[in-house]
Amino acid sequence: MSRRQFTYVLWACINFTTLLCVSAHFPKSINDINDNSAITDHVIPAYVIASAASNFLNSTLCEKELLNFRDSVDQQILWSLQMLDSSGNLQSGFLYGNNFWLGSRSQCIDTMNTAPLQISERLSLNSTLHRNPQKKIPPFEVNYFVAHFRHNSTFQYHLNLPNEDVITLGLCLPASCSENDISVILQRIFQERILLISNVFSTDFELVQVKNLRNDFKWLTGGTLTIWYVS
Numbered sequence: 629m630s631r632r633q634f635t636y637v638l639w640a641c642i643n644f645t646t647l648l649c650v651s652a653h654f655p656k657s658i659n660d661i662n663d664n665s666a667i668t669d670h671v672i673p674a675y676v677i678a679s680a681a682s683n684f685l686n687s688t689l690c691e692k693e694l695l696n697f698r699d700s701v702d703q704q705i706l707w708s709l710q711m712l713d714s715s716g717n718l719q720s721g722f723l724y725g726n727n728f729w730l731g732s733r734s735q736c737i738d739t740m741n742t743a744p745l746q747i748s749e750r751l752s753l754n755s756t757l758h759r760n761p762q763k764k765i766p767p768f769e770v771n772y773f774v775a776h777f778r779h780n781s782t783f784q785y786h787l788n789l790p791n792e793d794v795i796t797l798g799l800c801l802p803a804s805c806s807e808n809d810i811s812v813i814l815q816r817i818f819q820e821r822i823l824l825i826s827n828v829f830s831t832d833f834e835l836v837q838v839k840n841l842r843n844d845f846k847w848l849t850g851g852t853l854t855i856w857y858v859s
């Protein structure tokens with residue numbers, strides 16, 4: 629084999645390997661997705677945070693509870709799905725400036741509510757929600773966090789307003805986690821471009837701040853964030 633042929637074969641092998649790696653990480657079509665985790669691994673921020681906590685928080689209680697949360701989502705245990713469902717995610721209207729991925733703080737806090745939901749027996753009979761009441765309450769205290777981070781996607785229309793590139797993401801996570809714990813994990817996620825939306829909108833993220841919303845509602849009224857949504 630000539631040197632040139634060898635170089636070509638080497639080049640082809642490297643590209644093929646890269647292709648395999650890329651497709652292993654980012655499913656390109658629905659046919660490539662054969663289990664839930666392929667999607668949740670890269671798409672739903674609260675789950676991505678829980679996964680990225682592995683071996684990253686010095687085995688703190690926060691790390692253990694995040695991994696418990698991740699494993700419970702894999703097993704579709706109700707309390708963990710409630711946490712996932714009340715956490716924020718990419719919203720429609722991103723191109724027009726909708727950077728509010730809020731989720732629901734009250735739903736997050738309500739996962740710890742032990743009072744049974746009043747619902748007629750007939751309706752509740754076939755619902756997965758009511759089959760295992762003992763699986764409804766998380767085995768740890770949860771709390772609602774808000775992460776602010778900048779994106780630099782050129783796919784979003786800009787109006788030159790202050791902080792128009794700041795995304796606000798709501799997260800229902802274990803209360804044992806500190807703002808610093810969540811910040812450290814998010815920085816890793818942004819650095820390694822683990823979130824699929826980085827690829828979809830060609831964007832990097834830069835963390836501004838993580839806030840713990842245990843006792844304060846200031847984030848709702850304060851700040852200079854402005855919603856711009858053009859329909």
Ligand SMILES: *[C@@H]1O[C@H](CO)[C@@H](O)[C@H](O)[C@H]1NC(C)=O
Nearest residue numbers: 684685686688808809812813
């Ligand atoms: C884990 O421990 C190391 C060494 O003590 C420290 O440098 C690092 O900041 C800790 N990580 C977190 C997330 O607290």
Ligand SMILES: *[C@@H]1O[C@H](CO)[C@@H](O)[C@H](O)[C@H]1NC(C)=O
Nearest residue numbers: 748749750751752753754755
């Ligand atoms: C519950 O499921 C059974 C079997 O799938 C069905 O026959 C029944 O009508 C369902 N009941 C209600 C209230 O939907």
Ligand SMILES: *[C@@H]1O[C@H](CO)[C@@H](O)[C@H](O)[C@H]1NC(C)=O
Nearest residue numbers: 779780781782830831832833
């Ligand atoms: C976005 O930020 C990253 C990291 O700072 C940089 O490498 C990339 O070129 C930036 N992209 C654009 C479109 O400005």
